Amino acid sequence: MRRYTATHEWIEAGEGGLATVGITSHAAAQLGDVVFVEPKPSGTVLAAGDTAGVIESVKAAADLYAPVAGEVVEVNPLLADQPGLVNEAPEGEGWLFRMRLADAASLDALMDEAAYQAHVAAL
């Protein structure tokens, strides 16, 4: 199942110890039209909370953060030419990167969907 961070990333565990990371539709709406996305490249080792790349709208640049520790293994290849995918499908086709988790259990400490929605409502 999907987990969420206070900094508006979502992460979903898949097969083989890999997880997919993106930003939530709340974050995409706040950001506005995305014009440039650059997650850290494959091979980058990240601790939880490390800067995982940059995402830019017309007006501003924002940092992406690693939800948990791991190594980047894939960056969404569609985003270089279609950064707007992040606005169209932030929780689907507009995923940002995949990482090999340092610890599969690390996701359990993150918010579930209900907790994240409550977090957003309280902002």
Place this chain on the structure above:
Amino acid sequence: MASAAPDAPAPALLETPLGALNRRLGARMVPFAGHALPIQFADGIMAEHRWCRASAALFDVSHMGQIALAGPGADAALEALVPADIVGLPEGRQRYALLMNEAGGIDDDLMVARLGGALHLVVNGAVREADFATIRAAMPTGVTVEPRFERALLALQGPKAVDALARHAPAAAAMRFMDAAAMPVAGAPAIVTRSGYTGEDGFEIALAPADAGRVAEALLAEPEVRPAGLGARDSLRLEAGLCLYGQDLAPDISPVEAGLVWSIGKARRPGGARAGGYRGAARVERELAHGPARLRVGLAPVGRAPVRAGAALYAAEAGGEPVGRVTSGGFGPSVERPIAMGYVPPALAGAGTRLFAEVRGARLELRVHPLPFVPPGFRR
């Protein structure tokens, strides 16, 4: 990702006469020049920008400072502060002018219109109090300087602006670019100029605060018109190669460096009937004769990453000292690429010159690009 702050304006911000309307239309409000203003509406910056270039966008720019000068000698006295030809400004016409400082730098840029014998100025919102004080101190006895900061200013910009406006102000259709006229708009007394800050044809409409909401709603009811905010205003003016005071223009930057020599009236240039006579003229005339130390240029990043204001510019991919600085930068929705402006030494100002901007610790390649990035739509 880094969170945006919740968007409630701080309590000390001024409201414009369109504050309630902006909020009712779903504006996302931000603080700007001491006012609460829309950064965007529901459609977002890119859609608002594109609509302006295709049709007509309505902007609330009431934060700008309107100032009226009346009385004999106001125009000659203003010429002590600006290099523009104000004495020769005909009735019913407007000119772009630069408020100079003693060092030959720019303290503000403004529009000056002559209407009914008086001079109507529009200055930047962030410095309107300082500008008012400077201008008042320069006027002789017998000239009144009236700040009209409570008035509203609407900008209706785009190729279909004239169609929408003419239904509420038929006389607007006959105006040429940089004409100024007093005329009712939707029955409200207004000062209308055919000018703007987008590179498109369009109008700026100055109104009493009590009339602003009704006039704005009348224009927004026209099928060609949609509201737009500061975000689109910035991307439009950047594509048009227009300067933003506080970024591309600053007190240490001269009109020659900024590429604004065209705004120095012919009569005010060396050899002209009223040559010089404005604050900082010595530096301007020296640079006209010998060339400036730097020049404003357009910049096109080669990749897709935006390069923003403040980035240092280098001549080489590695090593060396900075040769210049980016003063405005972002994304151009009409040209579908990142664009920027900055200052470089004249030797590096030729179109196509390869430069590098420092962004997040790396050097990104960009090329000097002619301005504007999009062709203008003025009806001259």
